[in-house]
Amino acid sequence: MVGKSEASKHCIGELCGEITDFSRLPSYGAARPPGLSSIMGGCGIAGCMDLNGGKIRGDKIARMLSIMSERENGLGSGYVAYGLFPDHKDEYCLQFFFDNEESMFAVEECLKKRGEITRDECVYTTNHTDIPLPHPMVWRYFFVPKSSSNPKYKDPDQCIVDLVMNINFSIHGAFCISSGKDMAVFKGNGFSYQIADYYDLSRYKAQMWCSHSRFPTNTPGWWAGAHPISLLDWSVCHNGEITSYGVNRKFVEMNGYKCTLLTDSEVITYTWDILVRKHGLPLQVAAFAMAPMYYRDMELMNDHNRQLAQQLRITYKEAFLNGPFSILVGRSRPEITMLAMADRKKLRPLIIGHNEDDGMIYAASEECAIRIADNDAYTWVTNPGNPMIARVGEGIIRYGTERPFEGAFNEQ
Amino acid sequence: MNSDMWKVPDRFRPVISSLCITCKKCIKECSYDVLEFNNGAIHAKHGCVACQRCVEMCPQDAIEIQRVPETMAPHGTYTERHRRAILSQANSGGVLLSSCGTDIPYNSIFDDLLLDAAQVTNPAIDPLRETVETKTYLGSRNGSLRLSSEGSFAVKPGCGIMMDMPVMLGHVSLGAVSYNTQKALFMAARRLNILAGTGEGGLHRDFREFAPHLNSEVASGRFGVNPDFLKDVASIEIKIGQGAKPGHGGHLPGEKVSDLISETRMIPLGTDALSPYPHHDIYSIEDLEQLIATLKEAVNYEHPVGVKIAAVHNIAAIASGAVRAGADFITLDGFRGGTGSTPRIIRDHAGIPIEAAVAVVDKRLTEEGLRNRVTLCAGGSIRSSADMIKMIALGADVVGVCTAALIAMGCRLCQSCHLGKCSWGIATQKPDLVSRMDPELGATRVVRLLSAWNEELKEILGAMGIDSVESLVGNRDRLRYIGPNPRIADIMGIKHAGEGWG
Structure with missing residues (x-):
């Protein structure tokens, strides 16, 4: 009978998410784990934003994320803060993981060739942590790209995209984890509370936070592979598994992006950049390209919307994210914006919360994440495939329960 | 040896069983003129192609098409197929014609591919309960939509x-x-x-x-x-x-160019319809x-x-x-x-x-x-x-x-x-x-x-x-190769069975 009681004790331990013995799994910093070709797994996501532009301390988002303890197993977690550098708003904030000093020198060489580093600093991390080694160096650069006569680099955003892609692809031991303006990513290979402590998030105050905790099934922990996945000021926290990944990867590669992280979440980030920044689609229209309407439902729309929905689906069929997902998308330009949506069958959870009194908006996988932050918030769920959009200074633009394309365009 | 046209052995033979009531329907149905009525019974001549028409139409289920066993001395290199072709060409002196797809049993790569299925990390979908769409667009696309x-x-x-x-x-x-x-x-x-x-x-x-x-x-x-x-x-x-x-190209012989064909193809009745090998423009x-x-x-x-x-x-x-x-x-x-x-x-x-x-x-x-x-x-x-x-x-x-x-x-x-x-x-x-x-x-x-x-x-x-x-089009990640030639899998961008995602 001894064996049985030991077994049940073990089970209870598992249920409480207390399995922390991943010592047999190797851990990787900036360099890609050998042989890794794709990462997958379940996850928890949480985000909060002050619609009035007030500042939120980082320990609040850490509490929200950590309460969903069944959604992580200690192999990756991360946070992104927006509205972080009001004094450096016009410079790109590039944050890197470095495995060694050589990779750091190589990156700095690369940066100096393409622009000016206006300031650089070590990102604070604590020495007191039980996160398994190695811990990569985390370094921050404020960077202004050179204005170039080369038409390819005329657009500074494109210059940054190429720079980041090249560094991540070719400099071993270095990885750019965020490259936007007025924002920064803090992530690593550990539990959500470990990562929050490691970076001491309570020292940061931001207008918007998004976060992610990971439950990968069998892949090694990799600091750079943790979420949020960020490019320019885009950040994506993704819970799900994209069954159309092979198709979506083709879409981003056709548009000139290199897949360096090997995750389905990576292609989501790049897809937002293509659809909104490059092709100029309104945010919610891009959302309906990634979670398109059923043809059956298009028949019920008016002529204009039906044609738009059909063309969107035909043109961007490679951008269609099939399979279960819920995502939080952040952006700092033109204003700090949060978008939260689930797949068109709503196979992953997503709940939104709003407190009118203090202007806070919340989005999370589970209601407990909202309740621990604000017991009085009004909560609702978005419709399948329908985005909630909120913007600092403007409030809630879409609740995610409206009809598709409502409010996306100027009235004719 | 009376002729310079030697026999090429038949490959198929209709066999008529005792269930036959000699209704002669099979004789009418056989367009290759293989069957005949003789001495109160149906008999098979040469030339059966195994089209199975007589079998399908026989009211008594009395006909069975049998493969004629190979009767030439067995040979691993000069198979009966090769020897039949040589005999035919020595008879006719011409290019051998055939139709339908090739009958040579080339290895089919389709048979070396396996499909994926969802387990645990993503849910499978029951198409009888949930919408699964198969509508498909055929045409040009712009690569982006400008609004x-x-x-x-x-x-x-x-x-x-x-x-x-x-x-x-x-x-x-x-x-x-x-x-x-x-x-x-x-x-x-x-x-x-x-x-x-x-x-x-x-x-x-x-x-x-x-x-x-x-x-x-x-x-x-x-x-x-x-x-x-x-x-x-x-x-x-x-x-x-x-x-x-x-x-x-193509060659529709003049005897097939009937009124119907002549009108549709817009060519004179009874002339050969020749499609050149290349487009001459x-x-x-x-x-x-x-x-x-x-x-x-x-x-x-x-x-x-x-x-x-x-x-x-x-x-x-x-x-x-x-x-x-x-x-x-x-x-x-x-x-x-x-x-x-x-x-x-x-x-x-x-x-x-x-x-x-x-x-x-x-x-x-x-x-x-x-x-x-x-x-x-x-x-x-x-x-x-x-x-x-x-x-x-x-x-x-x-x-x-x-x-x-x-x-x-x-x-x-x-x-x-x-x-x-x-x-x-x-x-x-x-x-x-x-x-x-x-x-x-x-x-x-x-x-x-x-x-x-x-x-x-x-x-x-x-x-x-x-x-x-x-979402399946070109999604080669959802295929795995189990055939004898991993090189072709490489060329096609398909992983081998047993290789996971990570």
Whole structure:
């Protein structure tokens, strides 16, 4: 009978998410784990934003994320803060993981060739942590790209995209984890509370936070592979598994992006950049390209919307994210914006919360994440495939329960 | 030895059992004149092709077709097949003709591929409970959608059509097949809301009503091509080559050019209908560009114009060139594809498997940033819904099906189309034989077959956790290779069974 009681004790331990013995799994910093070709797994996501532009301390988002303890197993977690550098708003904030000093020198060489580093600093991390080694160096650069006569680099955003892609692809031991303006990513290979402590998030105050905790099934922990996945000021926290990944990867590669992280979440980030920044689609229209309407439902729309929905689906069929997902998308330009949506069958959870009194908006996988932050918030769920959009200074633009394309365009 | 024409042994023999009531129906049904009534019983002569017509029609189930055992001394190198061919050519001195796809048992790569299914980390979808979509677009795409601030299209979107499933009935011309057969295929396409190919023989005036469901063919003979024909149909396909006979033209002998054919193809009664090997106005890629532009101009840019090419060694570069020349869709035809008549030497020995061709074309067009401008169609030896699904996962938007549809209508793949005596009324112009094909019945059976395939497609998509077919197109991550040659898997961009994602 001894064996049985030991077994049940073990089970209870598992249920409480207390399995922390991943010592047999190797851990990787900036360099890609050998042989890794794709990462997958379940996850928890949480985000909060002050619609009035007030500042939120980082320990609040850490509490929200950590309460969903069944959604992580200690192999990756991360946070992104927006509205972080009001004094450096016009410079790109590039944050890197470095495995060694050589990779750091190589990156700095690369940066100096393409622009000016206006300031650089070590990102604070604590020495007191039980996160398994190695811990990569985390370094921050404020960077202004050179204005170039080369038409390819005329657009500074494109210059940054190429720079980041090249560094991540070719400099071993270095990885750019965020490259936007007025924002920064803090992530690593550990539990959500470990990562929050490691970076001491309570020292940061931001207008918007998004976060992610990971439950990968069998892949090694990799600091750079943790979420949020960020490019320019885009950040994506993704819970799900994209069954159309092979198709979506083709879409981003056709548009000139290199897949360096090997995750389905990576292609989501790049897809937002293509659809909104490059092709100029309104945010919610891009959302309906990634979670398109059923043809059956298009028949019920008016002529204009039906044609738009059909063309969107035909043109961007490679951008269609099939399979279960819920995502939080952040952006700092033109204003700090949060978008939260689930797949068109709503196979992953997503709940939104709003407190009118203090202007806070919340989005999370589970209601407990909202309740621990604000017991009085009004909560609702978005419709399948329908985005909630909120913007600092403007409030809630879409609740995610409206009809598709409502409010996306100027009235004719 | 009385003759310089020696015997080539028969391969098949009808055997009549004691159940026979000598009703002689089989004698009437046999268009190859194999059976005769003699001394109060039915007897078999030479020349049985195993078309199975007599077996199907015998009211007593008294007939069985047996394979004649190989009687020549066995030889591992000079197989009986080789020796029969040598004897035939020594008899005739000519090129050996055959029909349908090659009968040589080449290894099928389809059979070496396995599909994925969802477990735990993503949910499988039951297509009977949840929506799983198979609607498919065929036509050109812009690669991006530019909208005005009012939400109208700032750039005109591409032109094309929607079909209810990712299937297109292949091209069979009136001439290669009978009036009734073509009518049955067209009726089936309309009921399924998909496209059917007209073949290169033009469009008979009776079939104008089907035009919105037809993919017309502009082949090297240009038979029946005129502005009305082009404007009526859903899409236009320039046929450069055919999988069963790449680099070859077509030859419909004068005796088959009846009133019906003469009128449709717009050629004099009884003359041979010759399709040249190349298009004599296309000797290089820029000529193709001109023809595409001309056809688009002719139809006012309202219908997609595509190019059909046989799967040959350099297929990826050729397909890329065709897209750059302005093709809205590309149709690839594999070397095992069917035909009504072809030199056996080409059918059996030229081209590459469609599986490899589709994968490399899809890869190449993606690398060149062109894949989101076109629709990729592929056909040639699609035997089952499994082949169809694997073809889609390899990279095809639309899958061409033809031989399977003809089998559903009666064809038994006896490979004797080129004789023009098809006992099922399919590959013949003889009025008494043509009347054996009931278009209504033929259409019904094709509709049943393809509806079943579409249901099977939904089952597989659901099992993979995919709820719309476009998310499978070129999704080679969801295929694994189990065959003997990992090199081909590499070329196609497919992992080996046992390799996971991470």
